[in-house]
Amino acid sequence: MTIPVLIVGAGPSGLTAAVELSRLGVDVRIVDRAVRPSTESRALAVQARTMELLRVRGIGDEMLALGNQARAAGLYTGDRKLAPIELHRMPSRFNFILMLAQSETERLLAEQLARQGVKVERGVEVTSVRPGGDTVAVTLRGAEGAEERVEASFVIATDGPRSTLRKTLGVPFPGRTLPQDYVLADLHIDGDLPEDEVSIFLARGGFVAVFPMGRGRFRMMATDPDGLLDGDADPTAEQMQRLYDRTVGVPARLHDVNWSSRFRINSRHVPTMRAGRVFLGGDAAHVHSPAGGQGMNVGIQDMVNLSWKLAMVLDGRARADLLDTYSSERLPVIRTVVRFTEIGTRVFNSTNPVLHALRIRLAPKALARNAVQNAAAAMFGQVSAGYRGDALAEGGGGVGALRAGDRVPDVGGLYDALDLGALTLFTAGQAIVDVGRSWDGVVSVRDAAALTPDGWLLVRPDGYLAAAGGPGDAAMLDRWLERWFVRPAVTI
Numbered sequence: 001m002t003i004p005v006l007i008v009g010a011g012p013s014g015l016t017a018a019v020e021l022s023r024l025g026v027d028v029r030i031v032d033r034a035v036r037p038s039t040e041s042r043a044l045a046v047q048a049r050t051m052e053l054l055r056v057r058g059i060g061d062e063m064l065a066l067g068n069q070a071r072a073a074g075l076y077t078g079d080r081k082l083a084p085i086e087l088h089r090m091p092s093r094f095n096f097i098l099m100l101a102q103s104e105t106e107r108l109l110a111e112q113l114a115r116q117g118v119k120v121e122r123g124v125e126v127t128s129v130r131p132g133g134d135t136v137a138v139t140l141r142g143a144e145g146a147e148e149r150v151e152a153s154f155v156i157a158t159d160g161p162r163s164t165l166r167k168t169l170g171v172p173f174p175g176r177t178l179p180q181d182y183v184l185a186d187l188h189i190d191g192d193l194p195e196d197e198v199s200i201f202l203a204r205g206g207f208v209a210v211f212p213m214g215r216g217r218f219r220m221m222a223t224d225p226d227g228l229l230d231g232d233a234d235p236t237a238e239q240m241q242r243l244y245d246r247t248v249g250v251p252a253r254l255h256d257v258n259w260s261s262r263f264r265i266n267s268r269h270v271p272t273m274r275a276g277r278v279f280l281g282g283d284a285a286h287v288h289s290p291a292g293g294q295g296m297n298v299g300i301q302d303m304v305n306l307s308w309k310l311a312m313v314l315d316g317r318a319r320a321d322l323l324d325t326y327s328s329e330r331l332p333v334i335r336t337v338v339r340f341t342e343i344g345t346r347v348f349n350s351t352n353p354v355l356h357a358l359r360i361r362l363a364p365k366a367l368a369r370n371a372v373q374n375a376a377a378a379m380f381g382q383v384s385a386g387y388r389g390d391a392l393a394e395g396g397g398g399v400g401a402l403r404a405g406d407r408v409p410d411v412g413g414l415y416d417a418l419d420l421g422a423l424t425l426f427t428a429g430q431a432i433v434d435v436g437r438s439w440d441g442v443v444s445v446r447d448a449a450a451l452t453p454d455g456w457l458l459v460r461p462d463g464y465l466a467a468a469g470g471p472g473d474a475a476m477l478d479r480w481l482e483r484w485f486v487r488p489a490v491t492i
């Protein structure tokens with residue numbers, strides 16, 4: 001029997017795909033070679049856009065209850081605050097960074113998945129993939145070594161940065177590994193550090209960033225430019241204290257490390273996220289510095305982008321080439337994130353005294369400008385990213401400043417009214433309603449006299465604008481739908 005979708009890897013990306021696809025009625029199998037879920041806290045930052053998407057998918061409230069909110073990021077030198085980055089300016093109801101251990105995000109996703117009747121198959125490794133015409137042949141090896149050969153219509157490769165599938169399929173992963181060594185630790189800090197702000201301490205030749213996890217616990221990330229930490233074992237509290245004291249001017253005592261690690265930054269992404277019937281996503285497709293707290297979020301959003309398209313193609317409601325827009329929409333977003341984290345890493349790590357003096361002088365001036373603050377907050381929260389200019393947005397028009405491909409803001413309860421398995425047409429005009437109804441199953445119609453009295457909005461399940469226009473644009477709406485979707489058969 002052919003499996004509609006096999007998901008390889010049950011990290012945050014794979015789990016999101018499984019939650020999303022199974023909720024949309026697609027039969028999925030999800031396998032992970034690890035026997036147990038990871039207990040490492042790894043990605044700590046959950047960004048506003050991720051929260052917007054996960055809230056309407058059932059797990060946002062629990063995440064909010066468990067996490068700690070950072071509403072600003074303060075830049076310091078020594079004990080002097082240079083300027084805050086005002087994250088609370090994000091144009092989102094989640095106008096903060098939610099600090100929550102990745103293991104908790106994964107647990108909540110897996111629990112939601114179990115409620116939807118799907119269990120992660122653990123201790124199951126994919127050892128080979130062979131793409132065919134209509135299916136992909138995959139070999140699975142269980143914990144005891146038993147092999148199973150399966151056929152899948154589509155495979156989602158969310159098997160992490162060393163992706164077996166990416167390598168087997170010969171998809172390149174160009175980029176570079178940065179030379180600096182980084183350390184991080186989750187520990188207790190007794191000292192006068194804010195618990196509702198990220199604190200970033202800049203020094204000549206390195207930085208210390210401290211992320212508040214709540215109740216006195218923090219994630220500390222730092223460079224070690226003077227080689228204060230010898231050996232390559234995971235850093236201890238005493239070693240982190242040495243790095244802290246070297247750079248931070250706020251006295252504090254560091255203790256009780258429950259997870260620590262050393263790492264080097266890789267900055268890479270694939271040139272395409274699709275290889276025939278295999279889709280690459282999450283760290284299998286892109287890796288970069290964890291400093292901006294973007295990585296896991298990008299992976300989750302990859303899967304939200306892919307899943308509704310895949311579900312609609314599988315059940316015949318959408319044309320097959322809709323699937324090409326997964327890669328064409330996500331790659332520009334990923335390139336921007338990789339570039340922005342690379343620039344940030346270069347600025348933060350510079351050992352050049354002139355550059356250090358310059359950033360100390362320029363940061364307060366730049367951050368005094370409203371436009372810079374607004375852009376920075378929206379970028380961190382991933383709410384300014386969108387798909388304007390991609391094929392799917394062509395001919396989709398717009399309304400006011402909102403163009404096809406843009407993120408639709410969650411105003412007036414709009415996200416709660418979204419049909420997460422179809423396009424949602426918000427309109428009050430009869431001619432537009434008639435077009436919407438003729439696309440039953442592809443389009444769900446919502447009366448929206450209060451939201452958009454004159455115009456109409458067609459919103460995708462992932463909260464981006466598919467198309468929009470005025471009362472006279474019924475033909476344009478029909479044309480746009482015709483390009484990507486399959487007109488339902490008329491029943492008499």
Ligand SMILES: Cc1cc2nc3c(=O)[nH]c(=O)nc-3n(C[C@H](O)[C@H](O)[C@H](O)COP(=O)(O)OP(=O)(O)OC[C@H]3O[C@@H](n4cnc5c(N)ncnc54)[C@H](O)[C@@H]3O)c2cc1C
Binds near residue numbers: 012043126293296
């Ligand atoms: C030390 C460290 C610190 C980090 N800190 C941050 C941070 O602060 N902020 C941030 O945003 N990101 C951070 N990251 C990155 C973040 O953890 C990743 O972006 C995130 O885990 C990506 O999720 P994923 O689901 O794409 O891949 P992964 O989480 O890597 O999951 C891949 C899964 O695939 C499974 N797998 C692999 N190969 C196979 C196979 N052949 N068959 C079956 N299963 C397989 C693995 O067991 C794994 O469970 C950090 C990473 C590390 C290592």
